[in-house]
Amino acid sequence: MDAFYASVEQAAKPSLRGKPVVVGGLGPRGVVATASYEARVFGVRSAMSTAQARRLCPNAAYLTPRFALYQSVSRVVMGLLGEVSPLVEPLSLDEAFVDLEAGGVPASAGAARAVGERLRRDITAATGLTASVGLAGSKMFAKIASEQAKPDGLMLIAPGTELEILGPMPVRTIPGVGPATAETLRRAGITTVSETAEAGEAELVRLLGKAHGAGLYALATGHDDRPVVAERDAKSVSVEDTFAEDLTDRTRVQLELARLADRCVQRLRGAGRSGRTVSIKVRHYDFTTVTRSETLRGPTDDPAVVREAAARLLDGVDTTAGVRLLGVGVSGLADYTQEDLFAQAAGAAGAAAEPDAAGQAPEEGAAAEEDRPRQWLPGLDVRHAEYGPGWVQGSGVGRVTVRFEQPWSPPGRIRTFPVDDPALEPADPLPLGPLAEPPAA
Incomplete structure (x- = not known):
């Protein structure tokens, strides 16, 4: 698919068609997921920081992903x-x-x-x-x-034409050649695919190691016998978050890790799987990254078990200097669950007062959720009681700006409301393709 996320957004939002669109993280440490071809003209690319993208293309529409x-x-x-x-x-x-x-x-x-x-x-x-x-x-x-x-x-x-086409291309054209490998080869005077093939397998093995070097030589000489595999079984499920500001408060780090553990289990259950090994990732302010893992007695999809394991792993990690990123993963996947009996017993004993991912009892968490102001992120769908469906164009200083349009409509009008306007509610995305047609009168 061509510029997939951005193209979906342009198809869903008539006012953005033919204009630069960037989809990705919008915070200070956000990263571009996809840029439309109109944005790429300005040099915006996937995996670029959103801050750099804004400098290159300040007039683009910067949108939150709608997965x-x-x-x-x-x-x-x-x-x-x-x-x-x-x-x-x-x-x-x-x-x-x-x-x-x-x-x-x-x-x-x-x-x-x-x-x-x-x-x-x-x-x-x-x-x-x-x-x-x-x-x-x-x-x-x-x-x-x-x-x-x-x-x-x-x-x-x-x-019969493969090597003729491939030879002049940069070595990074070959799958599996990233920036580090390309730099190693460049220092050895190898920059194109043909130069990679001419270097020979022995030299590539010397530079990159046996497995990587031999594999690269095979691909550079046009040998790729990998079959198409219809079922690719996932080996792990994981989630992670990068924070706009480094977390230095230990309690906040613990709460964020618990929240990520719950999200990870949601994905695990969505895939109909359970897992035996829990791991965490902690990236410090200086980009040094620590990982820890623990293998349970049997596979589980219990959020309490995963939270507890993640918390135990965090106990051995120093976070006082500041945490930039946290992640939780589950591996050793299985199609069945063999619950930890001790965890089940503890869960049964304390179920009535078990805290949620935010560290609050259920009643306290619900009240806090009601009091928390809604976040109106750019690009997300909304519906207004009077004006109908639209999407958030921006928000700030207590106001939210919405453009009211639909995939089948002409570009819509913009209106601004207080962020707590009771007539404005989050909404589900409208369909695209043949279903993206106005309902019958």
Whole structure:
């Protein structure tokens, strides 16, 4: 998919079509998840800090991600891929490998191209978005072809032409070559794929180690026999947060870790899994990172058990200098749960007064939630009792600005309200694609 998150936002918000859009974290330490092609003209790229993006493109729309909507669109796209072949290997919400041979597509360039073009048309018809297709005889070259085809294109790398196309490209074109590997190779005078192949396997192993060096040599010489794997079983579930300001208060660190543990368990349960090993990640103010893990007696999906394990792991970590990032993960996944009997007993004894993720008893937590002012983050959906559905354009100094428009409407009007206006409520995203049509009168 082309600039997926940003393209979804443009499709959902008529006033943003054809304009620079940046989706990602909006705080001082936020990172760009996706930038529209209009924003990329100014140099904005994924993984760039949002602060730098704002300096490069101050007039872009900076929006909070709406993952529920992206996931719903992704399910439609993956369903279309599944109609082409039973072997579909998702890499992310917006990208997947498809084995055409397994779908009965004849082994010819013309047949493959026809399927690719039909798929692009079907995706646009179903979602209103564009996709780029790369066709080749292996995963690596299909990935390279799809990148070369962007945006909204199709590229076929014919058998026998792979090395001719790949040779002049930067070494980072090869999957698995990140900044550190590229820098190691650059210091050795290797900057292109052809230079990587010419260096030879022995030299690459000397520079990068046996596994990485041998694997890189195989890819640089066009050898990629990795199969398309339809079921990619997750090995772990994790969540993490980067904080706008370093956390120095120990109690706050403990509460944030408990909150992350609960979020992690929600994801675990959503996947229908349990896990045996709990881990935490603590990144200090100076970017040094500490990880700790603990293996339980059996798999669990009990939030209390995961919270307690995370708290025990945190006991051995010094946080006095300031914490920049916290994370909680669960690995050793299983499809069943073998609860820790001691944890169950403790939970049963203290269930009536068990604190929530914020460290409050349930009644106290509910009251605090009611008193807490609502956050109106840019890009999120709202509904006003009088003006109907819209989205938050910005908020501050006690006011929230909303643009009232829908995917099928012309660009809408802007209105401003007090942040506590009782007529304004959060709302679910409106559908895209064929369903994004005004309701019948």
